[in-house]
């Protein structure tokens with residue numbers, strides 16, 4: 001195995017331009033190696049509280065913020081189990097693989113799960129939401145902010161208020177955009193906004209977070225069989241004293257507390273969002289100049305992951321593996337989009353300079369393959 005992929009002493013030597021997990025800088029890894037107290041200690045509670053307060057600022061919300069020992073999929077399942085009664089209708093708005101996954105979670109939990117969507121590459125717009133709610137009533141809506149498979153960002157400002165006007169609870173999966181693209185939870189009225197930390201937060205995997213509105217908390221009180229591990233009410237009970245019901249990954253929480261402080265007080269929220277916009281714009285310009293087309297419809301492209309069409313019919317697997325031998329990793333298309341697209345992640349702590357360096361190497365590889 002080439003040293004560049006894995007080094008016994010140093011770990012992976014690849015620079016990740018992936019849509020998560022992402023490249024984690026040393027300052028975050030160092031944070032994780034500091035000594036810990038138990039999860040029932042004052043030291044832990046102080047750290048947990050810092051995360052809660054940081055998340056509220058990041059999400060522009062006064063809603064409670066929870067920490068889950070799971071990846072994002074755990075909170076996606078929690079939303080289904082805690083917020084949807086068995087005789088109620090859940091609307092799963094899918095624009096790609098992760099929307100489909102949320103619908104499957106609804107189905108496998110025995111809930112009435114209606115999937116609606118648009119052709120992959122497109123976004124959910126106001127017209128569709130208006131049409132759906134004119135025909136029927138839904139109790140809870142489940143929708144992605146950023147669909148990581150297609151690289152489409154749904155216009156939440158346009159669609160969430162319509163769902164709220166129809167008295168639906170709204171759960172937003174912001175897994176690949178939270179801490180990279182601004183979401184104003186209270187302004188939009190989002191009831192649950194969730195993400196895992198191995199993407200834009202730039203933390204190694206093992207933890208997920210969400211905000212939860214009072215309306216969602218009140219609803220959970222009326223829902224039976226919420227399950228045990230992901231019961232919102234048990235998590236909230238412990239969150240009141242800045243703890244979790246079970247043993248959490250304390251090093252990840254320590255890193256998240258430090259990273260939120262970095263995001264809010266060193267880089268600054270607006271600067272962070274602006275940097276991600278620049279990374280997205282640069283990648284799209286690079287792709288088009290190389291003769292590629294973007295997979296997402298114009299105006300709805302994500303600024304954290306670029307899904308690029310393989311319209312020039314390049315051998316994507318070869319391109320990806322050649323780039324890995326040069327020390328960088330990008331990824332093939334997700335699921336059905338494999339070989340039809342490839343994806344460049346530009347989230348987390350990636351700088352424009354680093355992105356330019358990687359794209360220069362990739363340009364050389366593509367030229368040599370044509």
Ligand SMILES: Cc1ncc(COP(=O)(O)O)c(C=O)c1O
Pocket residue numbers: 019020071072073074098144146147148149173174175176196
């Ligand atoms: C939009 C979206 N939702 C959900 C998930 C699942 O996240 P996790 O692997 O943290 O459960 C992902 C993972 O890539 C994602 O991109």
